[in-house]
Amino acid sequence: MAKMEVKTSLLDNMIGVGDMVLLEPLNEDSFINNLKKRFDHSEVYTYIGSVVISINPYRSLPIYTPEKVEEYRNRNFYELSPHIFALSDEAYRSLRDQDKDQCILITGESGAGKTEASKLVMSYVAAVCGKGAEVNQVKEQLLQSNPVLEAFGNAKTVRNDNSSRFGKYMDIEFDFKGDPLGGVISNYLLEKSRVVKQPRGERNFHIFYQILSGASEDFLCKLKLEQDFSRYNYLGLDSAKVNGVDDAANFRTVRNAMQIVGFMDHETQSVFEVVAAVLKLGNIEFKPESRVNGLDESKIKDKNELKEICELTGIDQSVLERAFSFRTVEAKQEKVSTTLNVAQAYYARDALAKNLYSRLFSWLVTRINESIKAQTKVRKKVMGVLDIYGFEIFEDNSFEQFIINYCNEKLQQIFIELTLKEEQEEYIREGIEWTHIEYFNNAIICDLIENNQTGILAMLDEECLRPGTVTDDTFLEKLNQVCATHQHFESRMSKCSRFLNDTSLPHSCFRIQHYAGKVMYQVEGFVDKNNDLLYRDLSQAMWKANHSLIKALFPEGNPTKINLKRPPTAGSQFKASVATLMKNLQTKNPNYIRCIKPNDKKAAHIFNDALVCHQIRYLGLLENVRVRRAGYAFRQAYEPCLERYKMLCKQTWPHWRGPARAGVEVLFNELEIPEEEFSFGRSKIFIRNPRTLFKLEDLRKQRLEDLATLIEKIYRGWKCRTRFLLMKKSQIVIASWYRRYAQQKKYQKIKSSAIIVQSYIRGWKARKLLRELKHQKRCNEAATIIAAYWHGTQVRREYRKFFRANAGRKIYEFTLQRLMQKYFLEMKNKMPSLSPIDKNWPARPYLFLDSTHKELKRIFHLWRCKKYRDQFTDQQKLIYEEKLEASELFKDKKALYPASVGQPFQGAYLEISKNPKYKKLKDAVDEKIIIAEVVNKINRANGKATSRIFLLTKNNVLLADQKSGNIKSEVPLGDVTKVSMSSQNDGFFAVHLKEGSGAAGKGDFLLSSDHLIEMATKLYRTTLSQTKQKLNIEISDEFLVQFRQDKVCVKFIQGSQKNGNIPTCKRKNNRLLEVAVP
Ligand SMILES: Nc1ncnc2c1ncn2[C@@H]1O[C@H](COP(=O)(O)OP(=O)(O)OP(=O)(O)O)[C@@H](O)[C@H]1O
Ligand SMILES: [Mg+2]
DSSP, rough: HHHSSSSSSSSOOOSSOOOOGGSSSSSHHHHHHHHHHHHHHTEEEEEETTTEEEOOOOOOOOTTTTHHHHTTTTOTTTSSOOOOOHHHHHHHHHHHHHHHOOOEEEEOSSTHHHHHHHHHHHHHHHSSOSSSSSHHHHHHHHHHHHHHHHHHEEEESSSTEEEEEEEEEEEEEETTOEEEEEEEEEEEETHHHHHHHHHHHHHHBHHHHOOOOOOOHHHHHHTTTSGGGGGTSOOOTTOSSOOOHHHHHHHHHHHHHHHHHHHHHHHHHHHHHHHHHHHHHTTEEEEEEHHHHHHHHEEEEEHHHHHHHHHTTTTHHHHHHHHHHHEEEETEEEEEEEEEHHHHHHHHHHHHHHHHHHHHHHHHHHHHHHHOOOOOSSEEEEEEEEOOOOOOSSSSBBBHHHHHHHHHHHHHHHHIIIIIHHHHHHHHTTTTOOOOOOOOOOOOHHHHHOOOOTTTHHHHHHHHHHHSSOOHHHHHHHHHHHHTTTTTTTEOOOOTTTTOOOOOOOOOEEEHHHTTTTEEEEEEEEEEHHHTTOOOOHHHHHHHSSOOHHHHGGGGGGGGGGGOOOOOOOOHHHHHHHHHHHHHHTEEEEEEEEOOOOOOOTTTTOOHHHHHHHHHHTTHHHHHHHHHHHOSEEEEEEEHHHHHHHHTTTTTHHHHHHHHHHHHHHHHHTTTTTTGEEESSSSEEEEHHHHHHHHHHHHHHHHHHHHHHHHHHHHHHHHHHHHHHHHHHHHHHHHHHHHHHHHHHHHHHHHHHHHHHHHHHHHHHHHHHHHHHHHHHHHHHHHHHHHHHHHHHHHHHHHTTSSSSSHHHHHHHHHHHHHHHHHHOOOHHHHSSOTTTTTOOOOOOOGGGGGHHHHHHHHHHHHHHHHHTTTTTTTHHHHHHHHHHHHHHTTTTTHHHHHHHHHOOSBOOOOOOGGGGGHHHHHHHOSSSEEEEEEEEOTTTTOOHHHHHHHHSSSSEEETTTTTEEEEEEEGGGEEEEEOOSSSSEEEEEEOOOOOOOGGGSBBBEEEOOOOHHHHHHHHHHHHHHSSSSOOOESSSEEEEETTTTTEEEEEEOOOOOOTTTTTEEETTEEEEEEEOO
């Protein structure tokens, strides 16, 4: 809705007239009044057709906001009130949509607002063109190149606090979509004289002040600088501070911008080092020193500053010092060294400072170009923005002003050529009716300056190259001779000058009547500045610097690359670069912004009629309006015009078969455009009023929307149809696959069913066959049996007469006999070994022999056992008897038993009769000794063991001392009532004695032996044979023994491994003796 409310034409709510073409009546007064009226209402922009006149408001207006950008975006030029954005939008759109390279030419006096206008154009284009991270970076770099170049190339002048002291032309490159790709900046002639000297009320380049105010103490210290401006001779003191300018803040902005543009830290550092060196150069002072030959030689007054410069820049101090005192001239391969006097030394110093600074500036431009150059090699569309120093008329005008004003002349020339002259010539060429309009063509002034033979620049070059003494005065003389007759040249000495008597003109001056006014130039310095010479000693000293940037700035200082050819003069260089610029501009579609300065005071709201009038006159703006009014607002060749609007008429859409002009005629007739609104030229159609063009554009826009809808409709239809067909095709494919699958499944099912049915039938058939075969077989068998029986009956009937009645039984017995015979014979061969423990026995061959076979096995075993026993001697028999006895007594009762089975019972382990030690004992025992063995007798009181000899004789049991052999106790077998032992794996046993018997005084014996089983068995047998009574053997883990009067319980417990595998015995108390068994 908001858009609906905005103006749709610049005619709406207009203050004065927005387009001077509409001004009535048209004269200088009405022109100025219109501008003034609009200026008073803050309307600083006014059109002359497509040219924008901009009046510097000297205050910030709220017309550059993002909302304004949106308002002007994609709108027709005349739709909204005049604005620099409308021109930018028009230029950008015709670049993007019509593929026409554009240039925006911004002209005007110093301080008229050119630089600001160029920045507005750039920021507008940046705001409306493509977006995205990469594009934004390009935009940001392009925009941020401005603060860097302004800091180094702008300065405060009496006319402008931020005056551009160099010319700048920037090509912004776009791709086919209109997205920025990069840019190229060209710079023109920096006013380097400002580095060493500034006119009253002016400043040096901003960067010097910015660095001193904005850099940190640390950084200044590094650069060997001090904050105080007054310390530096090169900084004009009277206007070091500019109102409303914060140098310190600007310094931060510049550093930040340098970073964004892509300067490396070391590069930034080097740049500031060079700036510092330039500033410090100004502080070097010289004093004269008389030499023997009477000439003065300059010497540096205070070498401190020089030393610091050399430290900063890595230059050898002695080399630089020498370069300030001597000059080497090379003549015919001979080097001649001459001394410099003080004035020459100062000249050399200033030349060095100027050169250092201007070369640094050019390096900055090249470095920025490196960063912002387009990365791709695709075809580029270009928009050039030209912001070149404005026309300058100072009190003292020198070589710089001459050059600047020459450049402005050239720009005026191109303006004339492209607008006024071109326009008129076009009408004539196209055969359109036309009344000629007079305007001033400044080609003659351009010729005065640049003519290759008689031009001022050519003559200056000639003077500079001429041998002999050349001074500014000889140059002026030459000018007086050659240009005297020129209408636009004046000097006091020019012979035919109309101002011969004009004494206001000093001697050493000449005056040029520029298109923008008369300017008087002082010739002083022309030759020097044109020569732009730097002593070779200085450039060589610079090249030798241990500072990569400075070294790179003075390539001619390289002694191996000495070029004796003179470098081109400043004037000819400038002329050449301006010519290139003009050629470049001519290939592009021009857009003009003509800046006007409303007053000389840099003040808002002041409109100085005289000043504005002067600018209007020299800018030829009135003529511009007249030409515009007499002509047509718009023209276009027939072909593109038909191509653009052919969709508006049925006959021409979509194709017109015939000449383009006829097509356009048909088109315009069809659209009922009034006849006075257009004219047909030879190759172009001319449209008088912009409104008509807008009407055409609006119709086209509407029609394009309809066409877009149509295309969209058809496309959608096509898309849906294609999709449908694809789906249909897919459906068929899917269906066929599915059918195939379903049929496959069905077939498999039928197949498996058929197989089952088949198998059943086959089974049934087979079974039937089998049944039949079985039946047949049975029949056959039955027949055979019947036949056999029949034969048998037959045979028996036949043979009955030969056999007795029991022949059958005999045959049976005979058969049985034969079988038995065979059985025994086989058994004979299969007999197992004679070992009683061999468990093998052949398998039974016939079932009816089962019991026989078992019996035979038993008999055989008994027999082989007997065989085995028969081999025994009597002693062996005894042993086996004993072993048998032991088995009966202890098997499955005492855990020690299984270990004893394999041990043979030896009885006399101690050979008492043979050992002389036991002779006494042998003598005391006269009976046969059954057991002689060492046992442990357990002390009844404490359970400790003592070794004793245990003897068993036929009638007694004896215990004797092991060492001496003395008998300790003797117990008749009849007194032994019982032997007790545990069920465990120990050798303890108690021998219980009959109560009241002789040996029972001390109580029962508790002994332990390794051969307990043998001892107990032998004791048992001996007792049995002697007393005919079975000895009671008690096996229990807890039994009572009689110790003297006490009955003590001997208890066996499992556990305690204290003594390894040896059981231990411990008397616990009166009633308990504990034996721990492992
Ligand atoms: N559109 C504007 N709005 C507000 N102030 C403006 C505008 N244009 C210019 N100015 C003011 O005028 C001053 C001078 O403008 P600018 O530097 O653009 O002049 P110039 O034509 O480039 O001069 P020179 O030829 O010396 O470089 C600016 O510093 C600014 O203060
Ligand atoms: Mg400027």
